[in-house]
């Protein structure tokens with residue numbers, strides 16, 4: 543399961559996906575290089591979205 547969050551950099555706003563275990567830790571945005579903290583109560587990816595998401599979390 544992954545956590546989805548949006549980069550707080552207003553000039554970036556990239557949607558990032560980080561593993562559940564990254565909650566409360568710092569991650570680096572690959573787009574702007576900024577460091578952001580993953581909220582411990584961040585919503586999980588795939589909630590309240592009508593899109594059909596694949597069952598596996600595999601990146602190309």
Ligand SMILES: [Zn+2]
Nearest residue numbers: 549554571574
């Ligand atoms: Zn960013």
